[in-house]
Amino acid sequence: MFNKVIVSEDFDSINIAVVQALEALCIPQIQYAKYCDDTYLKIKKAQAENDPFELLITDLSYKADHRESTLNSGEELIAAVKKIQPNIKTIIYSIEDKSYRIKSLFDTLGIDGYILKGRNSIPELQKAIQSIYTSDEKILSSELSHVLKDKSLLEIETYDIELLKLLSEGLIQEEIAIQFKNSGIVPNGSSSIEKRIGKLKIYFKANNNVHLVAMAKDLGLV
Structure with a gap:
């Protein structure tokens, strides 16, 4: 002992x-x-x-x-x-x-x-x-x-966490794109961010952005 x-x-x-x-x-x-x-x-x-x-x-x-x-x-x-x-x-x-x-x-x-x-x-x-x-x-x-x-936790990247964090703060896609550009985070185009959010919703089986953020908070991602 x-x-x-x-x-x-x-x-x-x-x-x-x-x-x-x-x-x-x-x-x-x-x-x-x-x-x-x-x-x-x-x-x-x-x-x-x-x-x-x-x-x-x-x-x-x-x-x-x-x-x-x-x-x-x-x-x-x-x-x-x-x-x-x-x-x-x-x-x-x-x-x-x-x-x-x-x-x-x-x-x-x-x-x-x-x-x-x-x-x-x-x-x-x-x-x-x-x-x-x-x-x-x-x-x-x-x-x-x-x-x-939990394999779902293995595939979440730093980019996703930052994206979810900004969504949880109430920012819309265009505002997130500006934040990413100012921080040097890529991809930072509105269409790329929209696609990433769509993939996250599919990944977590979320019905909408609000549901996605709620699930991210439950997991401790944001």
């Missing part, structure tokens, strides 16, 4: 519950922090002292307060930590359930597990920790098991 684990979570009640779950697994060294910056500094210090943390468990979202922070999300925290300790195991423990965002965390940050917070999530978190310790398998909450298998 892991010997040294750090938990990053801004709510005391959740921090306590996660720490108790780790103690039940007989993990000898457990630390926690309420801010991403503090978590990062603890990990950096442990690394410098040749006594690194083996596992980071972090939330995705942190409530802003009076304190200025350099790292403001679990995503930013993991990205920063991976630069100084690429081999650290990482689990995200969050209420965020948007499929595309979750998949992108596995693809871009190489996280090892994603557990959805809920009434019975602590036992699932414990199982995830045990599985990640013994294997390289990527672990997901049972209700999110489809995320890494």
Whole structure:
């Protein structure tokens, strides 16, 4: 089992519950922090002292307060930590359930597990920790098991996401074309954008643009 684990979570009640779950697994060294910056500094210090943390468990979202922070999300925290300790195991423990965002965390940050917070999530978190310790398998909450298998999420490009984002902001095709031209995004002709929107509607089986945007939001694309 892991010997040294750090938990990053801004709510005391959740921090306590996660720490108790780790103690039940007989993990000898457990630390926690309420801010991403503090978590990062603890990990950096442990690394410098040749006594690194083996596992980071972090939330995705942190409530802003009076304190200025350099790292403001679990995503930013993991990205920063991976630069100084690429081999650290990482689990995200969050209420965020948007499929595309979750998949992108596995693809871009190489996280090892994603557990959805809920009434019975602590036992699932414990199982995830045990599985990640013994294997390289990527672990997901049972209700999110489809995320890494959803082929529709594999074929969405950055261009599509930007297009959907502008549609969600209420821009019409001509306005999107101007935005794309100003940003150097191609293709940026109105007809090309119209065709792309048509393909997206077919792809997601959306009845119209409003339905398309709603589906994109459900997936966490925008």
